[in-house]
Amino acid sequence: MGSDPRPSRSGTSDLDEGGHVSIVDERLTYVETKRPLVFDEIDFTIVDPDRVARELAAPLEYAQRVEAAVVGLGIETLMPRRDRRVQRFLHVWSIDEVGHGRALAELMDQLGIEAAPELEPRIPLHNQLVGVVTRLSRPMHQVVEAIWATAGAMNEHLAMAAYVRMDEILRSLGERALHESLFRTLRSHESAHKSFYAAYADEVMTQMDRWQRRLVALIVQHTYQPVGAGAKRDRPAFARTVTTLAGDHWEERIATPIQALAERLLNEGREMDPFVRDAVARCLASEPPRTG
Ligand SMILES: [Fe+2]
Ligand SMILES: [Fe+2]
DSSP, rough: OOOOOOOOOOOOOOHHHHHHHHHHHHHHHHHHHHHOOOOOOOOOOOOOHHHHHHHHHHHHHHHHHHHTTTTOOOOHOOTTTHHHHHHHHHHHHHHHHHHHHHHHHHHHHHHTTTOOOOOOOOOOOOHOOOOOOOGSSSSHHHHHHHHHHHHHHHHHHHHHHHHHHHHHHHHHHHHHIIIIHHHIIHHHHHHHHHHHHHHHHHHHTTSSSSSHHHHHHHHHHHHHHOTTSSSGGGHHHHHHHHHHHHHGGHIIIIIHHHHHHHHHSSTOOOOOHHHHHHHHHHHHHOOOOOOO
8 A cells, every 4th residue: 555656747848658558558457457356265263243243334335335325427428538548547446346345245234234325326536537638628528537546546545444454453453264265355356446447647747737737736636525525424434434443543544644645746755734633523523533
């Protein structure tokens, strides 16, 4: 995690495009060739279902809802003129996320946790943005792509961090089967998704003018919401997840790494207003933190 090599942007506006393309291509190849999650190969053997349900009910509900939200989005109709690499990525990404949602729903079923009520099929903001790309001038097209990729990287980081922590909890409970056959894969998939988005954001950002980069940073900073917590009614579920996974350490375990990723992608690593912390804090304020 956090080991994405970053193309150099050192003071030149005329960068070798081939180098950047190859990083995006490399990440794309990884996404396409990584080990898939095969539903029939998941081992749902659970040593202590009551305990797992107690410890992980909130994050499972949250994660399953987020994963299930991409089902049936009709991704291919969204971006009539999208980059061929984005098209290839979204194809695999959709299959991955639908598979994650299905696996989590099955796990919840086995644990006797009711799957969260389905959200009405709403297209995530970063995908809606891609939908308007085709009607924009080239500079605005790039701005939209950079926002899409940055928001995507931040969302995937959050998903990855949640699965890393859920996996740790499962291992500490001795739930080896779920660790080996499900959560290890979920973690690595989200990491692969994040790496593609981040590489794509890097590539687009290096090709843009300063005003475009500033606009991207401004928009991300002022519109950021943790994935699955965009609507007011979704915030309590996200807050319970944050509390379960990180307790009092939510800032350093959840907000700070996502903020650092945003600063790296948007501001050449320089500090920005703590907009991620503020967004998470707003969610927590919707549900008083509880522990245990
Ligand atoms: Fe996922
Ligand atoms: Fe993902």
